[in-house]
Amino acid sequence: MSTKTTGQEPESSSSTGKGLRTITTDVPARMDRLPWSRWHWMIVIGLGTVWILDGLEVTIVGNLSEVLKSEDGLGLTSSQIGMAGAIYVAGACVGALGFGQLTDRFGRKKLFIITLLVYLTGTVLTAFSMNPLYYFAMRFVTGLGIGGEYAAVNSAVDELIPAKYRGRIDITINGSYWLGAAGGALLTIPLLDPNLIPAGIGWRLCFALGAFLGLAVLFVRRHVPESPRWLFIHGREDESEKIVADVERTVAEATGEELADVETTIKIKQRHTVGLARVARTVLKDYPRRTVLCLFLFVGQAFLYNAFFFTYGDTLQTFLDVDQTGVYIALFAVSNFVGALVLSPLFDKLGRVRMISGTYIVSGVLLAVAGLQLGNLTAASLTVFGMVVFFFASAGASSAYLTASEIFPMETRALCIALFYAVGTAVGGITGPLLFGRLIENADAAGDISGIAIGYYIGAGLMALGGVVAIFLGVGAEQKSLEDIAEPLTAKDAAEEAGSRDQD
Template identity: 75%
Template sequence: MSQSPEIGRITTDIPARMDRLPWARWHWMIVIGLGTVWILDGLEVTIVGNLSDVLKDDKTGLGLSSSDVGMAGAIYVAGACLGALFFGQLTDRFGRKKLFILTLLVYLVGTVLTAFAMNPMFYFVCRFITGTGIGGEYAAINSAIDELIPAKYRGRIDITINGSFWVGAAIGSLLTIPLTDPTVVDPEVGWRFCFALGAILGVGVLFVRKNVPESPRWLFIHGKEDEGERIVRGIEERVEREDDVTLEDVDDTITIRQRRTISMAEIAHTVFTLYPKRTILCLSLFAGQAFLYNAFFFTYGDTLTTFLDVKQSGWYIAIFAVSNFVGALALGPLFDRVGRIPMISGTYIVSGVLLAVAGVMLGDLTATTLTIFGAVVFFFASAGASSAYLTASEVFPMETRALCIAFFYAVGTAIGGIAGPLLFGRLIDDATDAKDITQIAVGYFIGAALMIGAGIVAIFLGVRAEGETLEDIAKPLTAVDA
């Protein structure tokens, strides 16, 4: 296995100093600057779901079929998978901050171009570009969150930030109500403006994100310990000044063999040889949540309008979205207090069982009762899905963190996020022809089985990471005693 040359050796207390920080106003800046990417993703996905009827109109929209709507969702997710893999490697190589700025710019280009789509093919290409930016954001942002947030708060903050996807979903669903109402806005203009809103929000995020520093952990491993020390000292001074606290000294240190890059061979060795059980765990978690969410949510608006006579699905999706965010917000602290294993396995199994029940009852559900079922199922599933990102970002060594997140997101999402929308789009078309909504239930049962299976895997292979420093959960590859 080839290794990049060692460029130095240092002993540092930066990880211990970052983890001993109390929760402070500075951390809220990190939450706002980094967490908003999920709001953007939620906005994008919801807008597409709510615009399904408008986009199907061949006069004011693009003349898409239900299968085309599912195809657009699959293309968006495929872009996110490839973007995660491509930008994930760059994030580990060039740093967190450079990449979470670059990937946001890619997102902005994609969503602006979507607003000017004139035919289905151009629309599909724009969705791919937008997804590429969002996928890259996942790897860069989750890495930065875990490396900047103190250990005792890491679980709840990661769960809540990932759950903020549903804030964007709620905003997107409510905004599409007036923008798709032909009595309020010209239908040909309204759906395009929906995508432009995502770009406007993204520009605002870009300005906020400039104040988020590079990860000091990434800096000291890559031979930039002086810059890392300067950033940590500045954080400590700001916390002491703004929050009127006195920080205690720390004794814990770690000795690092510094390198500029880590080879792909070493990363592969880490994932498949050093931590095979953690690899199985992450693949299971990502595949389950991706299929569950993308299969159900990408086509939820289409299901309401096609089978349940809903003229305006925005209100229903807003209720569904609020339940998801409340679930992440309410259950997030328990991942630190109760522990990772019982919370991950519990949220996956409970949401899987409830979704199976919904599938059995699907033929008897109305728009209101389906939404209630969805709200209850995804109250638990939201925290569970967020815990997949939390797990991948904290159970592998620092040098491989971003690419590991990208790898598990890409593989798991390819299984569930691409197959789900394609399957459901086809199921809706077939069910429409037969005028039988129960034909969609097979997708619910597959999602339920994957979620329950992942929950069982978590019981046996889960990692007790609550309250532990990242370097203790997975020792850096460059640590002297690794």
């Protein structure tokens, strides 16, 4: 089957734009009925590696806390370490909002290339930091690129992956953040060994690591196509049809399966852009319950992760006499990835609501227990506690991105991801590192690690609350087409147009 048009004359520029039409297409159904193939693995590798880069960045900063405080580093304090984490997250928030809007307007592919280049620029220039102010500025630039990646890549992944696999793939890809975290933790061990590399050079090489991986990702991404869903909505249905036909041919040859015809179609009224007022009305008026759900999910996971993980290395070194934190953080990171990998299929089988609420509540309760026992824990036992807590929290945190990506109309997808990421991260991700940095300083002065427990309790409460909200407001989106979960705005426009003609 192919994209069909209604035969109407192109609409004037006073309507949705010059040359735009009302069309009927079967592209979403054709993409959703594809069996899994090597082509889909190319999408996963080309787009999913952004989280590995983010994990690499955050882990490197956490492991560099001691050297960055030293004369061989930049002479930072614990509060400034926390501030650097907050500035990185602030850059990610700004990048998500700015690039998110551009992603909906100019396409997924252009933006996931541009945002990767911004990240590469920021991380390379960070290696040349000569004072705290320059370091903070480059962390902000690096964050800009990562934040933009979240909006562009999540949109593209969900629009290219078949509905049957969308939950597990999205959760696993988001969980791959921890592969970067584990790799970064282990690589910093030799790079921070003064017997192997001078202390003033090793920490700079750590920041250059992300550039090498980023360049490899950039090479793979050249072969990732634009989202066919984005194309047919923006008046480029011929390009959309060509991409889908090529994908179908590639998948059929790779799997040896004959692809079944589809009968499901969708009628949309094409347009180039959706105004911010329309986006705001969609989020606040059309889907208020889903908006509340996403806010709670993002705030909870952002505070939990950015508070605990940004300062985990500093906690081990300050209170538990750990010189090299790499092994501890690598074990912690592996548990996070395994949690996402093992639990992700259940989001498609048991359903979104059960799994989101369950992972949030369980991880929240376990973190509260860790806070109560904090004064009795060693570096090893604290790490084990963290591994158990974040085995569940990793899948829960990843589900926040999945939720924001799939429960809002296609035309607003990237901006909605960006909005909730920015708001949730601004509340939880910026305040978390700042709070923990201050708690560590105060607890260190008092000589009592239990002084940071309040941060654990806040994170636990926010996660548990997010899980409770999911019970009442969660959306059963498992194995459903994106267009069935949230009707595209352009489909509503086409229906209104048809209703208007009927009245005439």
